[in-house]
Amino acid sequence: MTDLNVAVRTLCEFAARKGDLDLRYTPAPTSEEGIAGHGAVQARRGPRYQREVALAGQCSKLMVSGRADGYDPIAGRLEEIKTHRGDLSRVREAQRNLHRAQLRAYGALLCRQENLNQIDLALIYYDVGKDKETPITETALAEELWRELVQLCEQYSDWAEQEASHRHERDLALKNLTFPFPDFRPQQRALAESVYRNSIRQQTLLLEAPTGLGKTLGTLFPALMAMPTARHDRLFYLTSRNTARQLAVDAVHLLRKKQPGPLPLRTLELVAKDHACEHPDKACHGDACPLAKGFFDRLPAARKDAANHTGALTQGVLADIARQHGICPYFLAQEMARWCDVVVADVNRMFDQSALLHALVRQNDWKASLLVDEAHNLVDRARGMYSVELSQARLLRVRKQAPKALKSKLDGVSRAWQSVIRDHCPDISREPVMLDTLPGSLTGALNRLVSAITDYLADHPPDLALQELMFESLAFTKLAEVFGDHSLCELIRPARGKARLSIQNLIPADFLAPRFEAADSTLMFSATLSPGVYYRDLLGMPEDTCFRSLPGPFTRDQLEVNFTPDISTRQPDRERSLTPIAELIHRQYQQRPGNYLAFFSSFSYLNRVRETLQQQAPDLPLRAQRPGMSADERTAFLDDFNEDNAGVALAVLGGVFSEGIDLPGDRLIGAFVATLGLPPFDHWHDILRQRLEQRFGAGHAYTYLIPGLQKVAQAAGRVIRTPEDTGVIWLIDDRFLQPQIRNLLPAWWA
Known part of the structure; x- marks a missing residue:
C-alpha cells in the first residue's frame, strides 16, 4: 500500500485526546479571529522568524505533515500559537495537553528534517480580547520527541489503513454508481449532467431547477458519481428545512438499496444540539454530565462502531451507538463529521460564524463538494447568522x-x-x-x-x-x-x-465569500434563483459563478396564468380592491370547485378580504391562516387540503404556507396572489436600498423587486407539483403586467 498521509492536527486529535469532554464556558474565538490572532503574534517577531513552516516526515507507516506556526532558526525555537478568550487557566487541561502534543509532534518532524539534537518549544497562548501573549516553554530532545510521535502513529496507523481501504472501495463503487430508476424524469438528466460537469470542473453553479424534476436525487446522484474523478474527499448536502434534510437521507438510502453490490458510503445526518442532547439540564463537562465523563476514553470504540455501520448515521442510529458506549450522541456526531463521506446538515454548519464543516475543510485541507438546496433562502438565513x-x-x-x-x-x-x-x-x-x-x-x-x-x-x-x-x-x-x-x-x-x-x-457577502472559496465545487439550486447575479452579489460567490435555468418538466397547458389589469393592491387602493378580489375568487371557485390558496401581503388585508367574501359569497368554504399558529395547527391546516374538503384557504405571502409545502394533485388546483410581496417602504429598507445601490448599483431591484417576486414565484409554485397536475394562478395587481416585473417571473409562466 502507498504511504498513508495524515496531518499533525488530525493525528493528535485522534490519538492524544484523553479524559472528559469539557466545554465549561470557555468561549472560543471564531476562525477569523484565530487567523487574525496568529497574524498579530507573527507580526511581532523579527526578520529571521519563519512563518507557517512546512514539515513532513515518514513515521511508522504514515507520512505525517503539517505547518508549524513559526520557527526562529537562530534561537532554535519552534512556536505553536493558540488563540483564546479570558483567563488562560480556563483553558482545560485536556485541551492544553492536545496543544502540547501538536507542538511536540511538529518538534519531532523539525528535528528530523533539520538534523537537530534538541529544540526549544514554545506554546503561545494569545488572548484575542486583550491582545496578550502567554508563552509556555520547554526544551526537548529530538530522540524523546520522535519516540512520542512513533507512539501516536502506531495508535493511528490501523485506522489510517482502514480509511485508505474505505476510500479506495468507496471511489470504486461510486465510479460504477447506477441510477435507482429505469430512466430519468423529464429534464432530470439535464439537471444531473449540469451537476456532474460542475463538480468535475471545480466550479460554482447557480442552478434554477423548477419543481417536479426530482432535485434531491438529481443532484446527489451525479455529485456522488463525480467524487472519484474530481477527487472530492467529502460531499456536504446543506438545506434550510428538516424535511429537505430527511429527503436527502432517504435519497442516499435509495441509492444504496438499488446498487447491485455494497455501497461503502458513510452518510451522516447532523442535527441541532437541542434535538440530540440527552441531558439538556446539565453542563457539558465530566463533573456535571455522565455522558461527558471519560468521553475521549470511550470514543475510540464508539467511533469504530459508527464507522463500520452499513447504513446512514441518522440521529436515531447515533443515539443508539452512543448509548451503548455511554457517551454524548451530539458530540459523537461532531466526531463522525470528520470521517463520513456525505454529511447532510443545515446550512449554518457551513456558513455561520462557528461552522463545523467549514472548520473541518480548512483543518484537513479537504476537497469538498457543496450541494445547497433551497438556496434562495440563504440570503435571509445568512443575514440572520451575522446579526x-x-x-x-x-x-x-x-x-x-x-x-x-x-x-x-x-x-x-x-x-x-x-x-x-x-x-x-x-x-x-x-x-x-x-x-x-x-x-x-x-x-x-x-x-x-x-x-x-x-x-x-x-x-x-x-x-x-x-x-x-x-x-x-x-x-x-x-x-x-x-x-x-x-x-x-x-x-x-x-x-x-x-x-x-x-x-x-445587510450584505452577507463579506462573511460568506471565504466559505465558498474553501469549497472545491459548489452547487446552489432552487426553483427560484433568477436573476443569478443577485445571489452571486449578495452571497459573495466567485465572479466566475455560472448560472443555468432548466426548463420545467411541465407543459404550458398544465398551468393557466391570469393577470388583472384593472385591480391595484397598492396601499391607497386596498379598500377599493376588496370587492373585485372577492368576486374573482368566488367566480373562479364556481367555474372549477376545488382547493385554492389565496395569498395577501398582511393579516390585516387577508381579514378584510375574508370579511368581504363572507358577505358576498356566504356559501364559499373559507379558512384562514392565523398569526402564531402552533405546529399542530399548521399541520391541521394543511391536512384540510384534500379531495373531500374543497374550499379557499387564505394565507400571508412569505409565511409558513407560501413555500416548502407539497400539495400535489387535487389537494391544490389554484392560487391567487394579491400582492407583489414587496417589503415595506420604511427607513430600514431605504438604508438597505442605499447600501445595495452603493455596492452593486441595483438598490431598488435588490431591496424590493427581486425578494418580493421570489416570494410570489414560491407561493404560486405550490400549484403544479407533478406531471399530472393542472391548475390556475391569478396574479392580482396591474403591476404584474409591467415588463420589469414580468421579466422576473418564471419564464414558463409566459
Whole structure:
C-alpha cells in the first residue's frame, strides 16, 4: 500500500485526546479571529522568524505533515500559537495537553528534517480580547520527541489503513454508481449532467431547477458519481428545512438499496444540539454530565462502531451507538463529521460564524463538494447568522440577582447603556434610531463582562440567566469587531429599561465569500434563483459563478396564468380592491370547485378580504391562516387540503404556507396572489436600498423587486407539483403586467 498521509492536527486529535469532554464556558474565538490572532503574534517577531513552516516526515507507516506556526532558526525555537478568550487557566487541561502534543509532534518532524539534537518549544497562548501573549516553554530532545510521535502513529496507523481501504472501495463503487430508476424524469438528466460537469470542473453553479424534476436525487446522484474523478474527499448536502434534510437521507438510502453490490458510503445526518442532547439540564463537562465523563476514553470504540455501520448515521442510529458506549450522541456526531463521506446538515454548519464543516475543510485541507438546496433562502438565513440584538431588559434582570463578584462589571455595562441612550435616544419611542458607529464604551464594557462571567461560571454551578447574557454579549462584541458597511446598528427604546441595540447584517457577502472559496465545487439550486447575479452579489460567490435555468418538466397547458389589469393592491387602493378580489375568487371557485390558496401581503388585508367574501359569497368554504399558529395547527391546516374538503384557504405571502409545502394533485388546483410581496417602504429598507445601490448599483431591484417576486414565484409554485397536475394562478395587481416585473417571473409562466 502507498504511504498513508495524515496531518499533525488530525493525528493528535485522534490519538492524544484523553479524559472528559469539557466545554465549561470557555468561549472560543471564531476562525477569523484565530487567523487574525496568529497574524498579530507573527507580526511581532523579527526578520529571521519563519512563518507557517512546512514539515513532513515518514513515521511508522504514515507520512505525517503539517505547518508549524513559526520557527526562529537562530534561537532554535519552534512556536505553536493558540488563540483564546479570558483567563488562560480556563483553558482545560485536556485541551492544553492536545496543544502540547501538536507542538511536540511538529518538534519531532523539525528535528528530523533539520538534523537537530534538541529544540526549544514554545506554546503561545494569545488572548484575542486583550491582545496578550502567554508563552509556555520547554526544551526537548529530538530522540524523546520522535519516540512520542512513533507512539501516536502506531495508535493511528490501523485506522489510517482502514480509511485508505474505505476510500479506495468507496471511489470504486461510486465510479460504477447506477441510477435507482429505469430512466430519468423529464429534464432530470439535464439537471444531473449540469451537476456532474460542475463538480468535475471545480466550479460554482447557480442552478434554477423548477419543481417536479426530482432535485434531491438529481443532484446527489451525479455529485456522488463525480467524487472519484474530481477527487472530492467529502460531499456536504446543506438545506434550510428538516424535511429537505430527511429527503436527502432517504435519497442516499435509495441509492444504496438499488446498487447491485455494497455501497461503502458513510452518510451522516447532523442535527441541532437541542434535538440530540440527552441531558439538556446539565453542563457539558465530566463533573456535571455522565455522558461527558471519560468521553475521549470511550470514543475510540464508539467511533469504530459508527464507522463500520452499513447504513446512514441518522440521529436515531447515533443515539443508539452512543448509548451503548455511554457517551454524548451530539458530540459523537461532531466526531463522525470528520470521517463520513456525505454529511447532510443545515446550512449554518457551513456558513455561520462557528461552522463545523467549514472548520473541518480548512483543518484537513479537504476537497469538498457543496450541494445547497433551497438556496434562495440563504440570503435571509445568512443575514440572520451575522446579526445580533442586545437587550437592556435582560441585563437589568440579571443585575438584580447577580452575585457580588460580577456587580462592578454589570454596573459598568449598565452605565454604558445609559450613555448610549442619553446620546442617541433620550425619549421613549417605537421608532428606531440608526447609529453611524458602534458605541465603543458599551462594547468595551461588554468585553470585560464576558471575561468576568466566563471566570465566574468556571467555578460555580450553571446559571442559565448568566449564560444567556454572556452569549448575547459575546455575539455582539464579535460582530462589533468586524462592523462595516455590510451591516447597520439600530437602537430602539419602546419603554424605560427596554432599549434594544442590534447589529443587523445587510450584505452577507463579506462573511460568506471565504466559505465558498474553501469549497472545491459548489452547487446552489432552487426553483427560484433568477436573476443569478443577485445571489452571486449578495452571497459573495466567485465572479466566475455560472448560472443555468432548466426548463420545467411541465407543459404550458398544465398551468393557466391570469393577470388583472384593472385591480391595484397598492396601499391607497386596498379598500377599493376588496370587492373585485372577492368576486374573482368566488367566480373562479364556481367555474372549477376545488382547493385554492389565496395569498395577501398582511393579516390585516387577508381579514378584510375574508370579511368581504363572507358577505358576498356566504356559501364559499373559507379558512384562514392565523398569526402564531402552533405546529399542530399548521399541520391541521394543511391536512384540510384534500379531495373531500374543497374550499379557499387564505394565507400571508412569505409565511409558513407560501413555500416548502407539497400539495400535489387535487389537494391544490389554484392560487391567487394579491400582492407583489414587496417589503415595506420604511427607513430600514431605504438604508438597505442605499447600501445595495452603493455596492452593486441595483438598490431598488435588490431591496424590493427581486425578494418580493421570489416570494410570489414560491407561493404560486405550490400549484403544479407533478406531471399530472393542472391548475390556475391569478396574479392580482396591474403591476404584474409591467415588463420589469414580468421579466422576473418564471419564464414558463409566459
